[in-house]
Amino acid sequence: MVTDFFEYLSMDFAMRALIVGLLLSVCAALLGVCLVPKRYSMIGDGLSHVGFGALAAASALGTAPLAVALPVVIIASFLLLRLRENGKIKGDSAIAMISAGALAIGVMVVSLSGSNTDLDGYMFGSILAITKTDFAVAAVLFPLVIATFVLFYTQIFAVCYDENFARATGMKAGFYDMLLAFLVAVTIVIGMRMMGTLLISALIIFPSVSAMRVAKSYFATVVTAVATSVISFLLGMFMSFELSTPIGASIVVCNMAAFFIMSAIGFLRKGK
Numbered sequence: 001m002v003t004d005f006f007e008y009l010s011m012d013f014a015m016r017a018l019i020v021g022l023l024l025s026v027c028a029a030l031l032g033v034c035l036v037p038k039r040y041s042m043i044g045d046g047l048s049h050v051g052f053g054a055l056a057a058a059s060a061l062g063t064a065p066l067a068v069a070l071p072v073v074i075i076a077s078f079l080l081l082r083l084r085e086n087g088k089i090k091g092d093s094a095i096a097m098i099s100a101g102a103l104a105i106g107v108m109v110v111s112l113s114g115s116n117t118d119l120d121g122y123m124f125g126s127i128l129a130i131t132k133t134d135f136a137v138a139a140v141l142f143p144l145v146i147a148t149f150v151l152f153y154t155q156i157f158a159v160c161y162d163e164n165f166a167r168a169t170g171m172k173a174g175f176y177d178m179l180l181a182f183l184v185a186v187t188i189v190i191g192m193r194m195m196g197t198l199l200i201s202a203l204i205i206f207p208s209v210s211a212m213r214v215a216k217s218y219f220a221t222v223v224t225a226v227a228t229s230v231i232s233f234l235l236g237m238f239m240s241f242e243l244s245t246p247i248g249a250s251i252v253v254c255n256m257a258a259f260f261i262m263s264a265i266g267f268l269r270k271g272k
Helices: 002-009 012-035 043-061 065-086 091-113 119-124 132-151 153-161 163-168 173-195 200-212 218-243 247-271
Strands: none
Touching: 002 012, 002 218, 012 132, 012 153, 012 173, 012 200, 012 218, 012 247, 043 065, 043 091, 043 173, 043 200, 065 091, 065 132, 065 173, 132 153, 132 173, 153 163, 153 173, 163 173, 173 200, 173 247, 200 218, 200 247, 218 247
């Protein structure tokens, strides 16, 4: 069983998926630790639906999917940020409206174009969806996401946990919010090729929420979230291979299991 899995990983498409998945797991966990305290966690869901609409339109028009989806999702990310801060329609309402609208547009475009676009692959993810172009883009952008997080670690921590205090100290909180929105958009667009539109937000939310059940400091939360995300990805990929299930769903199930385990550990600690 394990031997067969390692032989499977020797194939080019599986190795590409493994590398992209590991990078995605780290990025999603880092961003989740930032987004959950700010109550931005559902922005990933909204942006993934925008990404679906953009990818569907690009596929129907015969253009490069990433070249269309990446700028569209980045713009949508900034728009959601502005709506949250200054718009009359705020928070969950803005995310829900943009999310549902983009998803509907994507389905309509695919339907009207008559193309044979694999909707299941976009919705639930597919290990075969990771092309050489996706791999090249991920190999450049994901390390950039990680490096940016490390470089601005202190500022991001301040903005995420007490934005008003950060502004009071003279920190340019708006800039770091925009930076965070950009990083989320990049991660969502590349990650949804593997995880799918409906599941990519889970990869951002679950590891960070799970880590918060057991970790007692911000640094410990970051490390635990990253470890949880990576382990869940590896187990999910193995489950997907053994059971022939969609890789995105398999990874989310493993993340759910990790959440329940860590919740139980946190509960037992409090009882002592």
